[in-house]
Amino acid sequence: MKVFLVIIVILFSLHSFAQNELIEVKDFGENKGNLKMYTYIPQNLTMNKSVPLVIVAHGCTQSAQEIAKETGWNKLADSLNFMIIYPEQKQINNAAKCFNFYIGFKAKKDKGEVASIRQMLNYCTSTYDIDSSKIFITGMSAGGAISNAVLNAYPHLFNAGVMISAPSNLFNPNKETNQPKVAIIQGTDDRIVPEKNADKTLAQWLVKHQLDTTSVELKKDYLNNPLLTAQYFFNAEKQVKIITIKAEGIKHKLLIKPGKEIHQGGFINNHTQDINFHSTYWIAQFFGLTN
Numbered sequence: 001m002k003v004f005l006v007i008i009v010i011l012f013s014l015h016s017f018a019q020n021e022l023i024e025v026k027d028f029g030e031n032k033g034n035l036k037m038y039t040y041i042p043q044n045l046t047m048n049k050s051v052p053l054v055i056v057a058h059g060c061t062q063s064a065q066e067i068a069k070e071t072g073w074n075k076l077a078d079s080l081n082f083m084i085i086y087p088e089q090k091q092i093n094n095a096a097k098c099f100n101f102y103i104g105f106k107a108k109k110d111k112g113e114v115a116s117i118r119q120m121l122n123y124c125t126s127t128y129d130i131d132s133s134k135i136f137i138t139g140m141s142a143g144g145a146i147s148n149a150v151l152n153a154y155p156h157l158f159n160a161g162v163m164i165s166a167p168s169n170l171f172n173p174n175k176e177t178n179q180p181k182v183a184i185i186q187g188t189d190d191r192i193v194p195e196k197n198a199d200k201t202l203a204q205w206l207v208k209h210q211l212d213t214t215s216v217e218l219k220k221d222y223l224n225n226p227l228l229t230a231q232y233f234f235n236a237e238k239q240v241k242i243i244t245i246k247a248e249g250i251k252h253k254l255l256i257k258p259g260k261e262i263h264q265g266g267f268i269n270n271h272t273q274d275i276n277f278h279s280t281y282w283i284a285q286f287f288g289l290t291n
């Protein structure tokens with residue numbers, strides 16, 4: 001009986017691991033930026049209708065596997081029925097494994113790493129039944145910056161994007177009429193990517209959406225959290241186009257709330273911090289994935 005129970009535990013553990021395993025896609029098309037591509041496809045993914053797709057980009061010194069574990073995105077994909085792409089930087093491209101968002105020939109439309117991420121997206125939309133109206137991108141630090149670059153290069157492909165503690169370099173800012181909605185999450189005590197970067201990113205997107213600062217709603221103690229202050233920017237039709245969230249006194253961290261509930265998740269380590277705000281779930285709500 002004991003042997004039988006041990007076998008059951010091992011099989012269950014293997015099943016749980018398989019559910020959370022990232023799959024590398026080695027041949028996803030032209031790879032100008034020399035990146036790796038990983039996907040997460042929930043074992044119980046319902047494909048009887050088109051599914052959403054989320055791109056999640058890691059920060060410096062991180063990997064696809066680490067950002068997946070730290071943020072808890074895979075858990076949400078299991079529960080909410082969507083796919084994930086995790087681009088991964090190679091150390092041969094950048095010693096700290098940062099995406100090269102600050103180099104023009106790697107971070108412009110159809111160039112370098114931006115083009116590689118576009119190819120990853122193309123691979124998934126041609127291989128799976130992806131809902132083209134529900135494609136999103138988010139990233140932390142350099143991953144947030146490359147997300148900003150991808151949104152700038154291909155605004156028509158994305159419904160929304162979120163940049164977390166992201167530097168603000170942009171090359172050739174587009175002036176297209178239809179822009180994705182965006183959110184910017186920033187710690188006020190971040191010394192790796194200071195708060196002024198979030199302000200610069202906001203300024204970029206105010207221009208893109210042709211918004212001014214008169215139609216803005218300030219929300220202190222956001223979500224009943226005394227550390228959070230949010231700003232909601234509306235267009236003329238009273239639609240939210242930009243949200244900023246500032247976390248008072250927080251350094252260069254991913255904000256998560258470990259736990260088993262749907263609005264909880266992630267893993268505490270030196271990249272993450274628990275202030276009772278699970279940013280991954282908030283982003284999923286912002287994307288409309290929790291409806």
